Amino acid sequence: MPLTTPRVRAALVAAASAGLIAAALPAPEPLGIGDPLFPHLGNPGYDVLTYDISLTYSGDNRAPLDALTKIQARATHRLERINLDFAHGTVQAVEVDGRPAEFALAGEDLVVAPARPVEAGRALTIAVTHTSDPSAEKAVGGWVRTADGLAMANQADAAHRVFPCNDHPADKALFTFRVTAPKDLTAVANGQWIGRAHAGASTTWVYRGLHPMATELAQVSIGRSAVIRRTGPRGLPLRDVVPAADRKRMEPWLRKTPGHVQWMEQKVGRYPFDTYGVLIADAATGFELETQTLSLFERPLFTHPKLPEWYVESVMVHELAHHWFGNSVTPRTWSDLWLNEGHATWYEALYAEETARRPLEHRMRDAYTASDRWRAAGGPPAAPRPPAAGQKISLFRPVVYDGSALVLYALRQEIGKGLFEALQRRWVTEHAHGTAGTSDFVRLASEVAGRDLTGFLHAWLYDRKTPPMPGHPDWRSKAPGQEQAPAAKPAKGTA
Numbered sequence: 454m455p456l457t458t459p460r461v462r463a464a465l466v467a468a469a470s471a472g473l474i475a476a477a478l479p480a481p482e483p484l485g486i487g488d489p490l491f492p493h494l495g496n497p498g499y500d501v502l503t504y505d506i507s508l509t510y511s512g513d514n515r516a517p518l519d520a521l522t523k524i525q526a527r528a529t530h531r532l533e534r535i536n537l538d539f540a541h542g543t544v545q546a547v548e549v550d551g552r553p554a555e556f557a558l559a560g561e562d563l564v565v566a567p568a569r570p571v572e573a574g575r576a577l578t579i580a581v582t583h584t585s586d587p588s589a590e591k592a593v594g595g596w597v598r599t600a601d602g603l604a605m606a607n608q609a610d611a612a613h614r615v616f617p618c619n620d621h622p623a624d625k626a627l628f629t630f631r632v633t634a635p636k637d638l639t640a641v642a643n644g645q646w647i648g649r650a651h652a653g654a655s656t657t658w659v660y661r662g663l664h665p666m667a668t669e670l671a672q673v674s675i676g677r678s679a680v681i682r683r684t685g686p687r688g689l690p691l692r693d694v695v696p697a698a699d700r701k702r703m704e705p706w707l708r709k710t711p712g713h714v715q716w717m718e719q720k721v722g723r724y725p726f727d728t729y730g731v732l733i734a735d736a737a738t739g740f741e742l743e744t745q746t747l748s749l750f751e752r753p754l755f756t757h758p759k760l761p762e763w764y765v766e767s768v769m770v771h772e773l774a775h776h777w778f779g780n781s782v783t784p785r786t787w788s789d790l791w792l793n794e795g796h797a798t799w800y801e802a803l804y805a806e807e808t809a810r811r812p813l814e815h816r817m818r819d820a821y822t823a824s825d826r827w828r829a830a831g832g833p834p835a836a837p838r839p840p841a842a843g844q845k846i847s848l849f850r851p852v853v854y855d856g857s858a859l860v861l862y863a864l865r866q867e868i869g870k871g872l873f874e875a876l877q878r879r880w881v882t883e884h885a886h887g888t889a890g891t892s893d894f895v896r897l898a899s900e901v902a903g904r905d906l907t908g909f910l911h912a913w914l915y916d917r918k919t920p921p922m923p924g925h926p927d928w929r930s931k932a933p934g935q936e937q938a939p940a941a942k943p944a945k946g947t948a
């Protein structure tokens with residue numbers, strides 16, 4: 454990138470006049486924006502402003518959906534090619550600014566050669582006609598097949614296995630979803646319900662988010678669902694989506710959300726989006742996910758006879774807390790994931806302390822004991838270990854959950870509760886609906902505390918060994934090989 458040789462230009466000009474000849478493209482290659490953990494995720498040279506994604510569902514959740522993804526973007530560099538992230542579907546056609554464009558797949562990139570190069574600073578539209586295949590292996594992410602349809606779980610790197618996109622949280626955009634499904638099914642997506650139109654045996658549902666969203670947080674649910682509306686604090690519209698047959702059974706859980714929102718607002722300030730809700734998917738995913746404005750939960754979380762109520766509620770609060778930490782304030786790179794999970798785990802644990810007498814200090818002491826081992830296994834909180842060659846990464850290790858909440862606990866011990874709470878509020882206010890990274894957090898913490906915390910936080914965030922805990926000189930962390938101590942239980946299955 455970019456292509457400059459006369460041979461390539463000639464080929465592109467010829468292709469533009471001759472129509473689609475994918476073979477004329479010189480070897481396309483997958484690109485990325487330099488995230489060390491996901492080298493091919495995201496793409497350079499443009500900023501996506503909006504996605505408008507149309508999906509047509511047949512009623513069979515193993516069959517590919519027909520899809521049209523329209524992207525409005527602004528070129529930040531001159532583009533002779535445009536790379537999008539995309540896999541697990543067939544691409545039928547691509548248009549750039551209304552003109553047919555050549556395309557080829559390279560790795561998990563869809564490489565598009567517009568008929569004419571796009572100049573830096575220019576707006577462009579890309580329209581991709583494609584399929585979206587939900588029958589790929591579950592472990593890969595993207596579509597989740599439920600008992601009655603589909604849901605979505607794209608974190609961290611799977612949105613592009615559903616729709617073509619610039620699949621990195623550093624490039625947030627506004628989303629519209631138009632979902633066509635058999636008329637006996639209900640489709641719900643992130644954001645506000647815009648409208649619904651019936652045509653023959655199908656219904657098309659339209660949803661639009663009012664705030665920027667990372668691709669990893671997209672949600673589309675299709676199934677035999679009940680949509681339950683109620684009002685939260687300050688009149689906040691709440692919308693839950695549950696299997697229709699479970700409506701009564703789930704109500705005792707669903708009615709807890711207004712209290713959860715109120716609790717979080719008391720801690721960090723106003724909820725940053727225009728709606729919230731719980732999506733209960735009839736599937737055993739093994740995780741929950743903070744999909745924007747409509748958090749995804751697996752049904753077994755609410756039906757398992759052995760899970761205590763305080764635990765289930767704290768998981769609900771975890772996903773809600775992500776709407777401040779992760780969804781509104783989005784990590785700049787995936788190494789900043791600790792900012793998402795550390796904070797969500799923090800409020801999960803704090804809620805359990807305040808409402809169910811589960812002392813935060815006990816949980817943090819257990820985390821401290823395990824911390825050296827977690828760091829050895831997964832890397833320190835802000836420098837997660839990259840994947841081994843050829844292996845799919847699992848970033849969601851204990852070190853980014855309780856291991857990172859432990860960093861926040863150390864910070865609170867160091868600067869005191871008042872300054873710590875002021876920092877939390879300023880973080881979600883000053884970076885609302887933006888992108889921020891570890892260095893931003895360290896800078897703001899120092900500013901709020903009125904002293905340079907770089908050395909203190911860097912040791913906690915980047916060192917192989919867990920630093921001494923302020924106020925608890927007796928706490929010890931077990932080195933690898935000394936695991937006989939009871940391990941602190943990570944919030945299993947909480948994304």
Ligand SMILES: [Zn+2]
Pocket residue numbers: 771775793794797947948
């Ligand atoms: Zn989480």
